[in-house]
Amino acid sequence: MSDHNEDAILASLLALLPPGEALTPDFESELAKVLRVTARSIDRLEQLAEFVVEDADPRVTTTFLEDWERLLGLPECGDLAESTAERRAAVVEKYTRAGDLTSASLIEAAATIGFEITIADGFANPDEHYFDVTVVGAALPITYFRASESRSGDSLGTFGDDRLTCLLDARKPAHVHYRLTLP
Numbered sequence: 001m002s003d004h005n006e007d008a009i010l011a012s013l014l015a016l017l018p019p020g021e022a023l024t025p026d027f028e029s030e031l032a033k034v035l036r037v038t039a040r041s042i043d044r045l046e047q048l049a050e051f052v053v054e055d056a057d058p059r060v061t062t063t064f065l066e067d068w069e070r071l072l073g074l075p076e077c078g079d080l081a082e083s084t085a086e087r088r089a090a091v092v093e094k095y096t097r098a099g100d101l102t103s104a105s106l107i108e109a110a111a112t113i114g115f116e117i118t119i120a121d122g123f124a125n126p127d128e129h130y131f132d133v134t135v136v137g138a139a140l141p142i143t144y145f146r147a148s149e150s151r152s153g154d155s156l157g158t159f160g161d162d163r164l165t166c167l168l169d170a171r172k173p174a175h176v177h178y179r180l181t182l183p
Contacts, residue, residue: 005043006040007039009042009043010032010035010036010039013035013039014027014032014035058091059088062084065087065091068095072095073094074090074094075090076094076166076170077166077167077170093112103119106168106172107119110164110167113163115135115161116135116136117134117136117164118134119133119134120132120134129173129175130176130177132178132179132181133178133180133181134180134181134182135180135183141160142157142158143157143158144157
């Protein structure tokens with residue numbers, strides 16, 4: 001709170017008074033002391049408004065971070081972002097994300113999380129659309145069905161990294177399916 005700003009607001013309030021002896025625009029009058037309380041409140045509101053405008057920017061927000069995450073449907077892939085800086089980076093990334101659904105945009109997005117991938121058209125079925133994703137130069141975990149550990153209904157095997165599959169699921173066109181392949 002700035003006394004200078006408060007004084008300027010008080011001067012504005014006093015200048016708005018109608019002319020007359022009872023309502024003198026003197027800073028030391030009793031009326032000015034009452035109006036100083038209002039000036040102080042207006043000053044606080046102005047400062048709060050400035051803070052809100054600055055903190056509403058997703059690049060620097062702390063107060064509105066949860067609101068940005070809710071608005072943008074984050075986290076997309078579980079609780080991958082742990083620190084405030086990582087959460088803020090995820091908000092900025094999704095907020096500024098280009099809206100195209102091309103293979104190039106998926107390849108670029110995978111690179112941002114550390115995966116080099118190639119994409120090729122998969123099956124030629126007129127009813128369904130597929131593409132193959134090959135991860136170049138990375139060993140992806142493979143989990144097999146195990147008789148002593150798995151249950152009925154479990155997949156016979158899974159292949160991939162949760163971060164990569166979540167990224168592909170979140171960004172691929174809704175009508176398209178993909179499969180991870182070995183190089």
